[in-house]
Amino acid sequence: MRNHVVRVAAAQGFYGDSPEAAMAVAQEGNIDYLSFDALSELTLAILAKDQAKNSRMGYTKDLVPTMRSLLPLARRHGFKLLTNAGGINPEAAMNAVWETASQLGLKGMKIAVVTGDDVRSRISDFMEQGILGEDLEDGTPFSTIRQNLLFANVYLGSWPLVQALRMGADVVISGRTTDSAQFMAPLLYEFEWPSDDWSRLSQGVMMGHLLECSAQSTGGNFSGNWWDVPNMDEIGYPIAEVAENGAFVVTKSPQRGGLVTQDTIKEQMLYEIHDPRAYITPDVICDFTTAQIRDLGADHVEITGTTGRPAPNALKMVAGYTAGYMGQALIGYCWPDALKKAEKAASLIQSQIARRQWHYDEIDYAYLGWNSLGGPGVPRPGEELDEVYLRVSVRAKTSEDAAKLGRLFPPLSLDGPPGMGGGAGMQAPRQLLGMWSGLVPRTLVEPHVKVRIEEVE
Amino acid sequence: MIEWPLRNFCQARSGDKGNTVNVAVFAPDDVLYDILVRELTADRVKNHFGNWVKGPARRYEVPNLRALNFVLQGALDGGGSRSIRIDNLGKCFGPAILRLTVPIPEKVAQRYKGGPYHEFGGIH
Incomplete structure (x- = not known):
């Protein structure tokens, strides 16, 4: 028993x-x-x-x-x-x-x-058999991410x-x-x-x-x-x-x-x-x-x-692939008019990016203390905030492009709205990774699953 | 009837899978669960997040937990490792949903005044 x-x-x-x-x-x-x-x-x-x-x-x-x-x-x-x-x-x-x-x-x-x-070495096999078609979530064809593949696991x-x-x-x-x-x-x-x-x-x-x-x-x-x-x-x-x-x-x-x-x-x-x-x-x-x-x-x-x-009958495969870089910067503004100052700084950054003709796939402006975590559903604060941080993040194709963003921020301490503190400022670019998910018939996976055991000496 | 934010009486937790966020909202009793089922549609939840949710929203009823589970596709700016948002894992979608309000009969509301959520400033 x-x-x-x-x-x-x-x-x-x-x-x-x-x-x-x-x-x-x-x-x-x-x-x-x-x-x-x-x-x-x-x-x-x-x-x-x-x-x-x-x-x-x-x-x-x-x-x-x-x-x-x-x-x-x-x-x-x-x-x-x-x-x-x-x-x-x-x-x-x-x-x-x-x-x-x-x-x-x-x-x-x-x-x-x-x-x-780990099915990285079997991807060509799978593709020849036509089983890696489109991503389950958004339909991205596997063939478009294949050259950037980092891992593929079932x-x-x-x-x-x-x-x-x-x-x-x-x-x-x-x-x-x-x-x-x-x-x-x-x-x-x-x-x-x-x-x-x-x-x-x-x-x-x-x-x-x-x-x-x-x-x-x-x-x-x-x-x-x-x-x-x-x-x-x-x-x-x-x-x-x-x-x-x-x-x-x-x-x-x-x-x-x-x-x-x-x-x-x-x-x-x-x-x-x-x-x-x-x-x-x-x-x-x-x-x-x-x-x-x-x-x-x-x-x-x-x-x-x-x-x-x-x-x-099928198992889920998730494949990770490189998908550009994120650049980000963070600066704080104090009372009075903290939010308005942060918004002014955001508009300055926006103009400077445009004037330099920098191309980013996405630019996100978020205000810590207001809407950075809650998103579009957070109403504008009814009361004046005592301090607000502006965070700007960009999606760039290269690490260099992502890194450029940060350089726009230090000058704001003298050139921008008053009361900029907490200049956490520039942060190192971070590589972004996409996830592709699809289904693989279990008969193609399970015969390759191995268990090995060793006794400690 | 009075309009009450969900924070006065609901629990909520969110999680991520790829570019999809799920938000589960829990009612504390059957009366309030029925109100949620009637009032809290998938569209309302999707609209609350504006352009943060780019795909369709689906709602699942989970009566054994007195819960509604919302599945929001295209909600995570590409997914946890691809997003450029601060909350790249969507942990704050759950709390965010608690801003939504639903009409509650006065009598029911009375029961929750002075309850656990009152103490922490949830109920006014």
Whole structure:
């Protein structure tokens, strides 16, 4: 008989998240699995740039230090780790973790790596077969972005991770999988759910979805009474206690801050969801509208009832490509007439760009303190603002064109409206990346998915 | 009836996928959920964001969470890694939607005065 309840803890919601919460639950040791979601569309782009500079990089730089802290605790308490921090180079990530474990003297620990999500080398193949047509969102033909391609990854599901666990892995490293797969795979392994048990699989996806963004289920980025969230400075990440029938409770370490209520959970339930009746994953298509949430009190919330239907025949591919550069500058104006001064400065910049015949694909003027975050729906302030920052950003074809923008700003301190301070001014140009998404038949991907495992010496 | 901004009684969270932003708005009870279903159309939400939303807007009803989920295409200036906006990931679309107002029966409004949102200056 397998474990009655499997405890899966969230360790990371993105590349850059705090390792503190993971360390705390690892030290407490009352978990079976610790799962990381290190990847976003943006992260793959960052890692692709890292790899372009150094072919041995391309995985997250926090992987090794994090594993150095966690692996001894994993051995002591017997929990396993799953992470997609392998990013664009999971093999190199695996070697680095293996080395780390070896240095720590963790003989016999088994490290597995899942590959096959990275399809850069197969793009020509795919194109010949006519499967990379137009972008799912805006119809951009793949052929128009191909020469600027930085990476191309297919979202894998849970089963390759399950295979790694079945091979005895203590640590599973992968590249692009669905975020929820890192959390769901332990359930498929422990409970041996059949691959067509769509309801339990959907409960598993739901659990993963609620854990994959770390504190977003436990009181972080919470739009309800966020001011009542206890000890936000040491917020705990979610832990799921899952039963064999798929019902699960989300909670957190009692030693950490945060809040788990029906209200914090439901916000995450629809985070980055489109049609809630058809949340498509490689393993199952879920219907979130059948889910029931029950607040059990004391930071325990139960979720049951998610249903689903058969997995799709195609997997999603996301390809990142270079798409020009952003230049930006920021300057502040003080009371009185702060907003009017900032608007005057914007009009001066506009005229100067026009007179110099600089061509940008887009120029954006935003006023911090008024509408930079809220956009066109924010009415003009009724009361006079005490200070306003003007931010100008441009979309340019080259880094040089993007950089030019900044030079227009320092002279404004003497040549423009009065009371310019906080001249954060010029900022280095940043490369912009487009994302192209399309569908690839799973029969073209899955035969290439490989799991390799090595024992630490 | 009084016109109330959603901030007085709703939760909202937004997220990005490519160049699409979704905004989920949550009502605290069935009466207010029905009001949202009636009043908060996809067009209203799209129009609130003006030229920030270039594609179509779609609305999904999620009655088990008393939520409406708005999916706004072409909303992110090309997407998180391509946008030149400060909020390149669209995190502020959720809060922004809470400016919209809907008519609330006085009796219902009374229930929320002095409630959790009152304390932080939401309800006047």
